Amino acid sequence: MVYRLVNSTYTVKELTLRLTRLLCQFIKASSASVYMIHPVKKNVIVSASFDNQINIWKDTPKELKDVGEDVLGVTRGASVLKEFCIGLPLVADDYLGAIFVRRESSEEAFNDFDYEMLSVFAEQVVTAMKNLQLHQEHEKIVLGSIASIGNLLKKQSYSGLTHTPVYMEIVKMLAMHLKVSSDGIKHLEYASLLHDIGIIDVPYDILSKRGNLSDQEFNMIRQHTAQSVELISPVEFLKPVLPIILHHHEKYDGSGYPSGLKKEQIPLGARIIACVDAFEAMIQGRPYRSSLSIDAAIDEVVKHSGSQFDPKIVNAFFTRKFTNTQNPVFTAFD
Secondary structure (H helix, E strand, C coil): CHHHHHCCCCCHHHHHHHHHHHHHHHHCCCEEEEEEECCCCCCEEEEEEECCCCEEEECCCECHHHCCHHHHHHCCCCCEECCCEEEEEEECCCEEEEEEEECCCCCCCCCHHHHHHHHHHHHHHHHHHHHHHHHHHHHHHHHHHHHHHHHHHHHCCCCCCCCCCHHHHHHHHHHHHCCCCHHHHHHHHHHHHHCCHHHHHCCHHHHCCCCCCCHHHHHHHHCHHHHHHHHHCCCHHHHHHHHHHHCCCCCCCCCCCCCCCCHHHCCHHHHHHHHHHHHHHHHHCECCECCCCHHHHHHHHHHCECCCECHHHHHHHHHCHHHCCCCHHHHCCC
16 A cells, blocks of 8 residues: 555655555554655655544744654654654755644554654655655756746747736636646646647747638648647656646637637636736737737636537636736736
8 A cells, every 4th residue: 555655646745644644554543644855955844634524734934843742853864662652754965844643642653663654654654755856856947947938939039839828827716716736737737837838839930920821821830739749748747738738828718829729628727827918919909910908808718608619618707806907916917
């Protein structure tokens, strides 16, 4: 069970919460806690607990002295073996954190066997944490490289590849309003960064053309969603993002591309990005089209609700308080 957990978990939150649940089952404890500490600041940056009923996860940094003497001692290398509490440090090259299990005073007291079993478990937890840290470092490197490419393209005036700072805020607010999961919001963040990266393969003279595009030129632009997917697909942690990227130019009535999907066939993330993308494009303008005012862009999106855009998303977009044109989120477009 521990091996499967270690090799199938890619977020700190999921890892720590699942570890506490598994600990209670494994050690027959009434509660379990996992703490992760900052490698430099040496404060608690994540804590997760489970009492056989409720999982609690916190990522607000806390000083060790504010968490408790037992935690303070264990994160410095000590161990705790009491009748109803065991605490062990999580140690690799440095102290990564601490792990605790507890029982009620009415339950059977812990013994040396429980301590040894928890020690074995703790070794696996260290492996999981180190793997997760390596995974996160890999993500940072990949996303950092992508951000650098985006900045380079921005300097070269590649329209359509870069967005205003508030673009992501609107995408996230819409996703939260539509009750998208935390993982789904993270995937949307990545998709928002990457969905048009395939435009890099489209000749600049086509992207900057002020007149009407020929059928051949338009077909070249239509290929950018598949090209974006081709560029990103080798990156394992971005796999869930690919359907959003591939289908963000589909239309609600089925007249979009590349697959002619309609309504709920289109991934929700793609429907969200399609709406925000179009709104921003209208406000920012394009080489072939002048920019619109915020009010005119709102009217245009509403006009195409049910044909180009999902009415549910349009309704969420323009019934949210952030669409007030006096709101800093929207005035930042000006």
